[in-house]
Amino acid sequence: MFVRSIFARLSRRKVSAYPLLLCMGLIDEVSAGIPVVALPLLRDHLGLSYAQIGLLFTVAALSSMLLEPLMNLYSDRGSKKRWILCGLLVLATTDIIIGNATIYLVLLLAFILSAPAGKAAIGLSQATVIDAAFGEETRTMTRWTLLSGIGDSLSPLLVATFVTLRLGWTELYWLMAISWLSVALLLAPLRFPTHAGPAVLPEKQDKASPWSNLRDALRDPLLVRWAALSLIPTMLDEVFLGFVALYLRDIVHISEAGIALIMLLQMLSSFVGLLLLDRVLKRRNLRPVHLLTLLALTTLLGMVVLLFAHTLWLTILALLVISGSCAGWYPIAKAEAYACRPGSSGLVRTVISLGAPFEMALPGAIGLISLNFGVLAGLGVLGLAPLLMLALLPYRQER
Incomplete structure (x- = not known):
């Protein structure tokens, strides 16, 4: 009765879910980091081989790649609240299964x-x-990305705390299950925000088949271009960091402790870059194309120094410049993609998700290049990211 009374009061007061929804990226990054950071705990928990561990992440990525476009496409037909709440409940259930699974097949199905x-x-x-x-898409995406980065840094700390307390894989996943269930219970009575601006599509198109809307969106060259631009930052994300670590060890000959310190400095540089971007967006009315051009040129400068100057201090300086400047790519590009179709965010996410095969193939492709031509060649291919950004930016197109 007490819980029901609280829910009723929140519903009557129409408390907005916006602040909690904005923090979902932070919670997700904490959760997503657990199976990566805690892989030794999982291996010891079930005695898994390297191939079995790799298969878990592969089938999870394939499942997401197949189902995400459908969910995004149909989510625009009404409130997204039910989709979010159902997703949270399934996450809580699967986390309980993952934490307590004793059979590999059950673990695989849960992933x-x-x-x-x-x-x-x-x-x-x-x-x-x-x-x-509406009208604040870039600042909102910048804040989302900044909060996600905080969550990403908290994940190793959480795992280390559990290991120190002699708690393991099961306890970690029970904590995440409770977290997802708590978020669902908090969100359930809250008022979900609605679209704040004019819809870009005519009313008759809102009632059209989602597939016809998707075909129409794929014929929009500006949306497709921004969708492609939102994928390019993947080249300088986790894959880049992983091969940078190998480069620092094999080419620059830095110790593991030194590499960890440099990675920490890179993370701090990304935070600073996002904070500065948020300040700039608040005080100056700069066109996204001009801002991305400046950031891409700065990243390109850092990449040239990284690839051709192999002294320690220049390498560290180049990595800090790259991390700080490329941090703003993703929020700006994705915000512009959303802005192409106001009120149809699910449709925009569907278009962007069609690039998932690129994200899946990238680590393996860079690995093969590095195997055959060296880690510096792999970094060189990833270093093409700022050139791709500059080539694809829609300098002459206005939305």
Whole structure:
């Protein structure tokens, strides 16, 4: 009765879910980092081989790649609240299964269900806050990315704390299950924000088939271009950091402790870059194309120094410049993609998700290049990212 009374009061007061939805990226990054950071705990928990561990992440990515476009496409037909709440409940259930599984097949099925559930809960939370931020898409995406970065840094700390307390894989996943269930209970009575600006599509198109809307969106060259631009930052994300670590060890000959310190400095540089971007967006009315051009040129300068100057201090300086300048690529590009179709964030996410095969193939492709031509060649291919950004920016197109 007490819980029901609280829910009723929150519903009557129409408390907005916006602040909690904005923090979903932070919670997700903490959760997503656990199976990566705690892999030794999982291996010891079930005695898994390297191949079995790799298969878990592969099938999860494939499941997400197949189901995410469908969920995004149909989420625009009404409130995204039910999609988000269902995703949270499935996440809580699968986390309980993952934490307590004793059979590999059960663990595999839980990973298959967990990945698309996460896309529904987290991805559509992002879409909801973007719909409510008409005209402020870039600042909203910058804040989302900054909060996500904080969550990413908290994940190793959480795992280390659990290991120190002699708690393991099961306890970690029970904590995450409780967290997802708590978020669902908090969100259930709250008022979800609605689209704050005019819809770009005529009313008759809102009633059209989602597939016809998708075909129409794919014929929009500006949307497709921004969708492609939102994928390019993947080249300078986790894959780049992983091969930078190998470069620092094999070419520059830095110790593991030194590499960890440099990675920490890179993370701090990204935070600073996002904070500065938020300040710039607040005080100056700069066109996204001009801002991205400046950031891409700065990143390109850092990449040239990284690839051709192999002294320690220049390498560290180049990595800090790259991390600080490329941090703003993703929020700006994705915000512009959303802005191409106001009120149709699910449709925009569907177009962007069609690039998932690129993200899946990238680590393996860079690995093969590095195997055959050396780690510096692999970094060189990833270093093409700022050139791709500059080549694809829509300098002459206005939305």
